[in-house]
Amino acid sequence: MSARLALVAAVALALLAPAASAEGGASLTELEKQVMCPVCGTLLQLAESPQAQRERAFINRLIDEGKSEEQIKDALVAEYGDEVLALPPDSGFSLSAYLVPIIAFLVAAVALAIGVLRWRRGDSSGAPPRAGPGPSGEDRDRLDADLARYDL
Amino acid sequence: MSVRSSIAVLGVLAVVGLLVFGLLSKGSSGLEVGDPVPVEPLPRLKGGGSESLADYRGKWVLVNIWASWCIPCRDEAPALQSFQQRYGGPGFTVLGIDTRDLSVDGRAFVERYAMTYPQLRDGNGNAADEEYGTTGVPESYLVDPRGKVRVHAIGPVDEEYLREEVVPLLPEAKS
Numbered sequence: 411m412s413a414r415l416a417l418v419a420a421v422a423l424a425l426l427a428p429a430a431s432a433e434g435g436a437s438l439t440e441l442e443k444q445v446m447c448p449v450c451g452t453l454l455q456l457a458e459s460p461q462a463q464r465e466r467a468f469i470n471r472l473i474d475e476g477k478s479e480e481q482i483k484d485a486l487v488a489e490y491g492d493e494v495l496a497l498p499p500d501s502g503f504s505l506s507a508y509l510v511p512i513i514a515f516l517v518a519a520v521a522l523a524i525g526v527l528r529w530r531r532g533d534s535s536g537a538p539p540r541a542g543p544g545p546s547g548e549d550r551d552r553l554d555a556d557l558a559r560y561d562l
Numbered sequence: 563m564s565v566r567s568s569i570a571v572l573g574v575l576a577v578v579g580l581l582v583f584g585l586l587s588k589g590s591s592g593l594e595v596g597d598p599v600p601v602e603p604l605p606r607l608k609g610g611g612s613e614s615l616a617d618y619r620g621k622w623v624l625v626n627i628w629a630s631w632c633i634p635c636r637d638e639a640p641a642l643q644s645f646q647q648r649y650g651g652p653g654f655t656v657l658g659i660d661t662r663d664l665s666v667d668g669r670a671f672v673e674r675y676a677m678t679y680p681q682l683r684d685g686n687g688n689a690a691d692e693e694y695g696t697t698g699v700p701e702s703y704l705v706d707p708r709g710k711v712r713v714h715a716i717g718p719v720d721e722e723y724l725r726e727e728v729v730p731l732l733p734e735a736k737s
């Protein structure tokens with residue numbers, strides 16, 4: 411019983427934690443996972459260069475001013491362009507970054523399903539596989555001679 | 563040729579085409595002497611609005627691409643400002659392009675080195691990387707009144723370099 415209660419409490423905490431964080435405003439730790447250090451070409455979370463420190467200072471200043479996560483990301487985009495976002499925006503041409511893999515997966519799944527259906531249909535028709543032209547007279551004679559030699 | 567073979571050939575061609583495109587775009591060289599300078603407008607670092615190199619036609623322009631986080635840029639800043647003070651006028655100007663930088667840091671840099679020449683912003687680095695094809699910062703380009711690159715300097719410039727490579731080309735300096 412206590413194990414169940416503990417599990418329920420853990421799930422509730424996991425669900426409530428992001429909401430609590432959102433209510434508490436933006437956090438540098440969360441933003442560092444979502445934006446790039448444009449000069450370093452890595453996630454800000456992984457960057458330790460002086461430029462990354464300046465970017466962190468910029469984010470911290472906006473957090474101190476009470477800006478939301480979205481407002482801070484907008485400010486970073488205004489400074490560095492869309493490239494500063496680790497994930498492309500889900501609108502305009504950037505939407506293709508999300509749609510293309512889904513479409514490619516669906517096309518591959520449909521192609522696979524059609525292939526399997528065709529293969530099964532061909533297999534279940536019961537017709538014997540089409541025979542080739544068969545050996546020539548000379549080859550047939552050699553085959554008979556070989557078979558006779560080995561007494562098979 | 564069957565439909566399947568055609569699809570396979572098209573697939574292979576598409577992959578090869580992508581590889582060739584990738585190699586060509588990686589190997590594309592930057593702006594060289596004699597090339598026309600890019601004229602895409604860039605926002606001003608201070609004061610709002612934008613400017614293009616096309617606005618400077620008829621004038622010699624020393625385009626200097628820099629960033630506040632770049633240490634060699636700090637070293638060359640006094641030489642560029644002193645050059646602007648001496649030769650800047652109706653026929654010549656230095657023009658800074660602050661790249662991949664926070665605008666507040668860029669403006670602080672301009673204040674710190676008391677730079678009086680015009681400054682533009684290239685926040686995402688597209689102008690420096692794609693249009694000029696720079697290999698880093700700083701880089702400088704002397705652009706003639708017709709908009710063609712006449713001198714290209716990779717790395718910081720100093721007074722000696724400016725005196726020897728840039729001054730001889732400026733008509734005002736010759737007279």
